[in-house]
Amino acid sequence: MPHLFLIVGLPGAGKTTRAAALAVTHRALRLTPDEWMIALYDGVQPDGKRDLLEGRLIMVALQALHIGTNVVLDFGLWGRDERSALRWLAASVGASCTVVYLPVDEDVQRTRVAHRQATAPHTTFPMSDTDLITWRAQFQPPDTTELNESSPVPGPPPGWSSWPQWAAGRWPSLPPLGLPPLGRSDP
Numbered sequence: 001m002p003h004l005f006l007i008v009g010l011p012g013a014g015k016t017t018r019a020a021a022l023a024v025t026h027r028a029l030r031l032t033p034d035e036w037m038i039a040l041y042d043g044v045q046p047d048g049k050r051d052l053l054e055g056r057l058i059m060v061a062l063q064a065l066h067i068g069t070n071v072v073l074d075f076g077l078w079g080r081d082e083r084s085a086l087r088w089l090a091a092s093v094g095a096s097c098t099v100v101y102l103p104v105d106e107d108v109q110r111t112r113v114a115h116r117q118a119t120a121p122h123t124t125f126p127m128s129d130t131d132l133i134t135w136r137a138q139f140q141p142p143d144t145t146e147l148n149e150s151s152p153v154p155g156p157p158p159g160w161s162s163w164p165q166w167a168a169g170r171w172p173s174l175p176p177l178g179l180p181p182l183g184r185s186d187p
């Protein structure tokens with residue numbers, strides 16, 4: 001059974017480092033949006049483009065899982081609903097899924113982010129101390145139920161009829177009815 005790893009954590013938590021290691025040990029396709037954003041948009045982040053990019057990377061991930069390839073989604077995934085949607089989508093293509101959570105203390109995070117900015121600025125976006133504080137307040141850490149691979153996926157939030165519909169709202173480049181049949185291209 002193909003496996004999806006969802007890498008969860010704040011900036012500087014060590015997500016991309018862990019994702020790269022998992023990609024090697026599990027022969028998995030690693031999808032890291034920052035690498036694509038930096039390459040495609042020359043180091044800036046135009047409004048809305050990250051969500052569009054992530055949606056297309058999710059489609060790639062689902063197609064890879066569908067043909068039996070393990071995948072590591074190095075997205076950060078701060079929201080519980082994002083993680084639930086992706087767990088549901090993984091199951092819909094016959095894949096198992098693990099939430100890999102990397103907690104990081106504030107001091108360690110600041111030190112790592114500053115060190116990376118100083119030594120490898122081309123691999124990251126600038127982040128201020130205020131950004132880090134704001135983002136930490138927005139982050140929803142996974143609970144023990146979510147971290148248990150065998151826990152059932154909860155239903156979508158009120159007002160949404162399915163996780164694919166919710167996911168198409170969150171990532172507008174995703175089709176609202178789930179993955180189109182393999183091999184079919186858009187008309």
Ligand SMILES: Nc1ncnc2c1ncn2[C@@H]1O[C@H](COP(=O)(O)OP(=O)(O)OP(=O)(O)O)[C@@H](O)[C@H]1O
Nearest residue numbers: 009010011012013014015016017018034112115116
């Ligand atoms: N376990 C670790 N111990 C010490 N340093 C680490 C560890 N994991 C990662 N680092 C270092 O911390 C910095 C941030 O790591 P990494 O880029 O993997 O974080 P990230 O979670 O992907 O951040 P972002 O969300 O900004 O992409 C890097 O310089 C990396 O070498």
Ligand SMILES: [Mg+2]
Nearest residue numbers: 015016017034
């Ligand atoms: Mg990273």
